[in-house]
Amino acid sequence: MAGDELTGNTVRVRSLSRSFGSRTVLADLDLDIARGEFVALLGRSGSGKSTLLRILAGLDREITGTATVAGTVSVAFQQPRLLPWRRVWRNVVIGLRVPATSNGSSPETANPPADPSRPRNHALALRALGEVGLSDLAEAWPRTLSGGEAQRLSLARALVREPDLLLLDEPFGALDALTRLTMHRLVENLWQHHHPSILLVTHDVDEALSLADRVLVLDAGRIGAEYRPARERPRRIADHLELRAEVLTDLGVTDSAYS
Numbered sequence: 001m002a003g004d005e006l007t008g009n010t011v012r013v014r015s016l017s018r019s020f021g022s023r024t025v026l027a028d029l030d031l032d033i034a035r036g037e038f039v040a041l042l043g044r045s046g047s048g049k050s051t052l053l054r055i056l057a058g059l060d061r062e063i064t065g066t067a068t069v070a071g072t073v074s075v076a077f078q079q080p081r082l083l084p085w086r087r088v089w090r091n092v093v094i095g096l097r098v099p100a101t102s103n104g105s106s107p108e109t110a111n112p113p114a115d116p117s118r119p120r121n122h123a124l125a126l127r128a129l130g131e132v133g134l135s136d137l138a139e140a141w142p143r144t145l146s147g148g149e150a151q152r153l154s155l156a157r158a159l160v161r162e163p164d165l166l167l168l169d170e171p172f173g174a175l176d177a178l179t180r181l182t183m184h185r186l187v188e189n190l191w192q193h194h195h196p197s198i199l200l201v202t203h204d205v206d207e208a209l210s211l212a213d214r215v216l217v218l219d220a221g222r223i224g225a226e227y228r229p230a231r232e233r234p235r236r237i238a239d240h241l242e243l244r245a246e247v248l249t250d251l252g253v254t255d256s257a258y259s
């Protein structure tokens, strides 16, 4: 669907419901994400965050209601999901393949895998690797990468097709605290440079509040609460702590450890 049909939004979800057997996970959910907006999605374990993300990625179509995305979509997951038999740059080329979207036709038939032998694909892969600081490792094998490098590669693969919507499903969850902070700065820089819409699913309240324009809390199958941290970055500690306390209350916990 053309972007203007969504009146400036990249995502429009209306009355979305998804059940697994008798368990209703998403119930009559509405959501808009504006073009270029950075949204974080929090929620207790099992609240349906990944389910919503999979629906937006076009990976789950067993829904009622509508989930419409304007433009191209890329996804990065907690596990980088690299192909060990392909060198780093060839793993990036995989991202040029058009994935399913929630409103598009099946890409499995419409878009064959991107051909890594094409010089243009090689150039695009090298550019994306440069953006995540991995130029030197273009010819390396995935097994030789550290956890942070593998996650950078996963980001490069997601960014190589310059998506209108970047879906991030706990991409930093498995990283140590320091690497995670480095990745935060990287994602922030990439976002400021390319300005895709981003939907970041995370368990980390601080991550959500420091990165996103808007923080949503998924509760009982729909968006239960919404916060808009101040626009300036880095954010003021006092504002951050105040919002953090409110979000944690929404999540039903009294300190930062929640599951």
Ligand SMILES: Nc1ncnc2c1ncn2[C@@H]1O[C@H](COP(=O)(O)OP(=O)(O)OP(=O)(O)O)[C@@H](O)[C@H]1O
Pocket (backbone or CB within 6 Å): 020, 025, 043, 044, 045, 046, 047, 048, 049, 050, 051, 052
């Ligand atoms: N394919 C499936 N078949 C059956 N149940 C499923 C399926 N996918 C998800 N569910 C259920 O839907 C609920 C929501 O799952 P989902 O992965 O979206 O939650 P989440 O909020 O991302 O959780 P977490 O934070 O733990 O990753 C869970 O109860 C899960 O067991």
